[in-house]
Amino acid sequence: MVELRALHFxxxxxxxxxxxxxxxxxxxxxxxxxxxTGDFIEANPIGANRTGDKLHEEYLRILVTPEFQEEYGTAQRRIQEIVRPHIVGDQLDESKLSASEKSELEALVESKKNVVSTAVDDKEEELKTALPPVIHESYTQMTLIFGEIAAISPVYAIMGNHDMTTGYEHLEDTVTFLEKQKSALLEGRNGVQFTLKGDLNTWEIPGFYNEPGIRKVFDEHYIPFESGESLGNIEEKLRTTSGEENRKYRSRKGDVTAWQASERTRLGDRNADIYFTHKLPHCDKGSRVMGDVSGEITLEYSIDAKSVHGGHFHGGQIGWSSLRHVLEAFEEGEMQTTINGEDVPLYLLTRGEHWELNPGEHHFFVTEYDAAKEVERVLVYEFVYE
Structure with a gap:
């Protein structure tokens, strides 16, 4: 008998x-x-009139004056003159650069950085006035439609790496954010209470957030990217690096250690029935992962949960398989079941395989839990637009 039926996107x-x-x-x-499981907004400018595009448009409007274009453009044109003869295929063959060319390239790259830095300093107040309203507008729109969803069913969520903490100001009365509290109790149909916990678990800073002017305006509003870093990996870097790089990792170790201590205090015991995280603890099972797979907090606190709900990787994941693999098994149709009188394809997890669930960008899941709080089945739906 189904005790809880939850839609996850x-x-x-x-x-x-x-x-x-x-x-x-x-x-x-x-x-x-x-x-x-996050991201509410798109941080990067991708030519689709989303949040990142609107930020980028305002950013360039303020920053790119005729003087900026002249200085920056002169340096960029000279860079192209130097590298063009040494392009092999579509890559620069650095071995073909002379010592003087390498030296000049370094100076030109530094010159471009200085042009941007000077422009940002000159336009700081204008940037701080013009850019935040873009973020507020996006989260205001999100709040309106999430409000319509929450009026039908309660919404439990976490932020993603594209999000900013500004979103809490707008959404906190509409959405229950699990990274902001110890836990939440969700009552099932027959009184069974499910304990929900969650953390962010993401270190991936969107590229546009590293732009000097964007960082100057919004740095304090970025989510804590320490959440996805692994102390184990930092320890390995400390053993294999020296000098300035080693000092950088030593400083990072202090930041991540402090973050994890604060998270353990917030989360308390590890009694989650359902765990939320932006990146699944074993996301490398379903996606190609660069850098740290998971921070220690997610690994520790999700291990005993009946299921873990995540996102970030747009391809999706069920258990320890990519969603693509599961969908291919559906197409082969070797196993079937009947739902509401209709035959549908069936995919079984291997015994002992953890229910790690990421519907990706093209699908959403409906997960059914029984009275023992175990996952009975996950129904996979594809987004279809009229």
């Missing part, structure tokens, strides 16, 4: 049409709760 990144699909799906499909 992730990585909206300003796709309001996905939110409309979720909102319209809920009333007729007997959903008890909605789970969302």
């Amino acid at each position: 992730t990585d909206v990144q300003d796709h309001y049409d996905r939110l409309e699909v979720i909102r319209d799906f809920l009333p007729a499909n007997d959903i008890d709760a909605v789970f969302f």
Whole structure:
């Protein structure tokens, strides 16, 4: 018997049409709760009129004066003159550069940085006035449609690496953010209480957030990227580096150690039935991962949970397989089951395989839990837009 039926989606990144699909799906499909595992907004400018694009447009409008264009453009043109003869295929063959060319390139790159830094300093107040309203507008719109969803089913969520803490100001009365509290209790249909916990678990700073002017305006509003760093990996770096690089890792170790201590204080015991995280603890099972796979907090606190709900990687994951692998098994149709009188394809997890769930960007899941708080099954739905 189903005790809890939860809809899980992730990585909206300003796709309001996905939110409309979720909102319209809920009333007729007997959903008890909605789970969302970040990112609400898209941070990078990708040419799609999303948050990052709007920020980028304002950023360039303020920063790129005729004087900036002249200085920056002169340096960039000279760089192209130097490297063009040494391009092999589509890559620069640095071995073909002379010592004087290498020296000049280094000076030109530094010159470009100085041009940007000077412009940012000159325009700091204008940037701080013009850019924050873009973020507030995005989260205001998110709050409106998440409010429509929450009016149907309660929403439990965490932020993602594209998000800013500004989002809490707008969404905290509509969405229960698990990274902001010890836990939340979700009551099932027959009174069984599910304990929900979560943490952020992401170190990946969106590229645009590293722009000097963007960082100067928003740095204090970035989510804590220590959350996804592994102390074990930092310790390894300390053993294999020296000098300035070693000092950098030693400083980072202090930051991550302090963060993890504060998280253990916040989370308390490890009694989560359902755990939320932006990146699954074993996301490398379903996706190609560069850098740290998971911070220690997620590994420690999700290990005894009946399921872990995550996102970040747009391809998706079920158990320790990519969602693509599962969908291919569906297409082969070797196993089937019947739902509401209709035959549908079936995929079984291997015994002992943990329920790690990431629906990716093109699908959403409906996860059914029984009275023992175990996952009975996960239904996979594809987003379809009218």
